[in-house]
Amino acid sequence: MRRLSTIMIAAVLLAAALAGAAAQEWGVSVGSWSFVGGGPGSGAYACAGLSAGLGQRLELEAFGVARATPAPFGDALAGAILGFSVFGPRRTTYFNMALDLGFLQTVVEDGAPGLGPSYAMLRLSPLVVGTPYYGHRDRIFSLGLLYDVRSGALSATWNFLIVHWYPGSHAWLPAGDRER
Amino acid sequence: MKTLRTLACAALLAAAAMPAVADPPSPWLGGVVFSTRGYSEGSAHAAGEYLDLGLFVDPFELAFLRPSASLRLIVPLFPFDAGRIDGAAGLELELFGLRRHPLRAIMAQASAYAPALSASRSFSFVDPLSGEWAIGAHPIRLRTGDARYSFLAPELLFGPGFEPAGWSLKLFEFSYLIFEEPRR
Numbered sequence: 186m187r188r189l190s191t192i193m194i195a196a197v198l199l200a201a202a203l204a205g206a207a208a209q210e211w212g213v214s215v216g217s218w219s220f221v222g223g224g225p226g227s228g229a230y231a232c233a234g235l236s237a238g239l240g241q242r243l244e245l246e247a248f249g250v251a252r253a254t255p256a257p258f259g260d261a262l263a264g265a266i267l268g269f270s271v272f273g274p275r276r277t278t279y280f281n282m283a284l285d286l287g288f289l290q291t292v293v294e295d296g297a298p299g300l301g302p303s304y305a306m307l308r309l310s311p312l313v314v315g316t317p318y319y320g321h322r323d324r325i326f327s328l329g330l331l332y333d334v335r336s337g338a339l340s341a342t343w344n345f346l347i348v349h350w351y352p353g354s355h356a357w358l359p360a361g362d363r364e365r
Numbered sequence: 366m367k368t369l370r371t372l373a374c375a376a377l378l379a380a381a382a383m384p385a386v387a388d389p390p391s392p393w394l395g396g397v398v399f400s401t402r403g404y405s406e407g408s409a410h411a412a413g414e415y416l417d418l419g420l421f422v423d424p425f426e427l428a429f430l431r432p433s434a435s436l437r438l439i440v441p442l443f444p445f446d447a448g449r450i451d452g453a454a455g456l457e458l459e460l461f462g463l464r465r466h467p468l469r470a471i472m473a474q475a476s477a478y479a480p481a482l483s484a485s486r487s488f489s490f491v492d493p494l495s496g497e498w499a500i501g502a503h504p505i506r507l508r509t510g511d512a513r514y515s516f517l518a519p520e521l522l523f524g525p526g527f528e529p530a531g532w533s534l535k536l537f538e539f540s541y542l543i544f545e546e547p548r549r
Contacts, residue, residue: 217414217537219442219443226412227413227443227444228403228414229402229403229415231536253403253534254404254405255404255412343414343442345414345416345442346401346537352470
């Protein structure tokens with residue numbers, strides 16, 4: 186099982202490198218995260234990540250999730266998600282839905298650094314508002330299914346809100362340059 | 366010299382109490398607020414994600430020390446527990462608004478960096494005397510024309526007799542102004 190985790194991590198790093206080379210635009214994300222009925226346990230978690238747009242509908246995101254309460258940084262996970270925009274192209278569909286396929290690897294467990302349980306994740310963000318073109322894209326009420334690779338247990342994840350910023354987007358150009 | 370100092374202090378206080386005349390008057394009176402938060406170990410709250418939902422009024426357009434008040438429900442969202450929904454009444458004091466701030470690049474609208482301090486009293490609907498006092502800070506808080514966005518706001522909690530009772534952290538708190546002032 187440890188070998189599988191290593192292969193998954195290598196695959197994620199390789200995909201991230203390829204995505205970096207082919208990325209249309211970069212984004213930064215922050216949000217909240219909850220694990221329900223499994224994962225590292227109950228608490229309020231914060232997540233932050235870097236995303237790269239790939240083609241019309243795909244977005245690859247590398248991110249970290251850390252426990253904020255009750256014991257800050259008591260658990261932390263690193264992961265990657267490949268997101269698919271369901272209702273239309275990412276850059277032009279202002280109200281969208283996203284379907285994500287992801288992998289999470291525990292890197293801090295009960296306060297101790299080291300590789301812990303790993304998870305595969307399928308997540309649906311039913312309401313995605315904004316586009317990279319406008320510089321903002323917010324995922325609201327995301328619900329995910331988490332599969333513990335080691336134990337085979339299923340649990341759920343929940344993100345109330347994940348905010349994405351795209352610093353290089355059209356919206357951040359000086360006003361006089363926006364019409365170009 | 367003492368008189369001069371007194372006059373200078375009085376002038377500062379008067380300036381703080383004056384409306385921000387540089388901007389057009391805001392039509393907004395209040396709105397809705399929501400946030401997600403968690404509580405520390407040793408607090409009276411179980412581990413989990415909590416959702417604040419409430420209403421607020423922001424009636425004074427002051428450049429400094431701008432007060433607002435809110436009434437909220439604090440809902441244990443994950444794991445959900447309807448029996449432990451608390452209420453809270455709070456005051457917030459926005460210290461100042463700074464237009465040229467380093468975070469303005471992440472906002473699509475014109476914004477001001479507007480840190481704030483807060484104080485609140487929570488109460489259980491089952492036993493209203495068993496609530497907590499909370500004193501908090503909003504160090505990363507932005508104000509736009511119709512909203513307020515706060516990130517990573519810590520609170521210190523105190524029991525009914527002001528004994529320390531742990532802390533909480535609001536991951537984010539967004540307030541949207543949606544209620545207009547009555548027309549004069």
